[in-house]
Amino acid sequence: MSTASPSPADQPLYDLVTGPAPATIADVIARMQAIDALLPVSDGLKWFNQLYLAVTQQVDLHPPGGAWQSPVWILHLDVIFAGLYFSALGGFLGGQTVPSAWSAFFAARFRAGIDRIQFALAGVNAHINHDLALALLATDDDLNVVPAPNGPEHADYESVDGLLDALLPAELTTLATDTLGVLAQDTGKIGRLLAFWDMRHARDLAWDFANHLRGLTGVSRDVALSAQDALTGALGRAILAAA
16 A cells, blocks of 8 residues: 655645544534635535535434434444545545545545535545445444344434435535625536435445445455445546536
C-alpha cells in the first residue's frame, strides 16, 4: 500500500480525520463541523460533509416517535458508519488506496462544472453503497447482535429512511442556494438525480448485502466486496458526470 504526505493545504484536514476515532454522536458532529470550517466553497467535499452533518444532527435530535427502539444499536451504527467516511478521507489524503467510489469522489473535489448537489450525492453514494453494509456488520459484531427482519434494529433502520425522505430534497435545495438566498444552481437536477439514485433503495440493498456478506468468507467475500466497489465507483462517476 503506497502512502504519501498530504498536500500542505490538506494537512489540517488530514490531521483532523486521522485523529482518535469518535466515540459518540456528539464527537461525530463536532468532527464534521470542524471539517466544514476547514473547507472552502470551491471544495466539493464541503457539500457532502454539510449534507451528512445535517442528517446526523437530525438522527441525533429527532428520533421517530421521540425515541429509538434500539438506541444503543442505532447510535453505535451511526458512529461506526461515520468513522468509515473519516477513514476513507484520511487514507486518500495520505496517498493510500481507497474504495473506488470514494476515490472517484475525492479526486473530483476541485473539478469545475460539477454542481454542489452532484458532489453531495456522489459522496452519499460512496458512503451508503460501499460503507453501510460494512458498518452494519461491524456494529452487529461489536454488540453481538444479529438483527431480526422485523426486530427493533430493523425498525430503527427503516425509520431513518423516513427521516431521509423528508430531509434530503430540502437539504439539497439549500446546497444549491447561494448566501443571498438565490438559487445559484440547477435545482431541477435534484429531482433528476434523486430519480436516478434512490437513497431508500440503496439503504435496503445495503441491509441485504450485509446479510449476504455475513455468510461469506475468504475469496467469496473478497469477490463480492470487489464487485460492489466497482459498481459503486461507476455509479459515483456517473453522478459526477450528470448534466
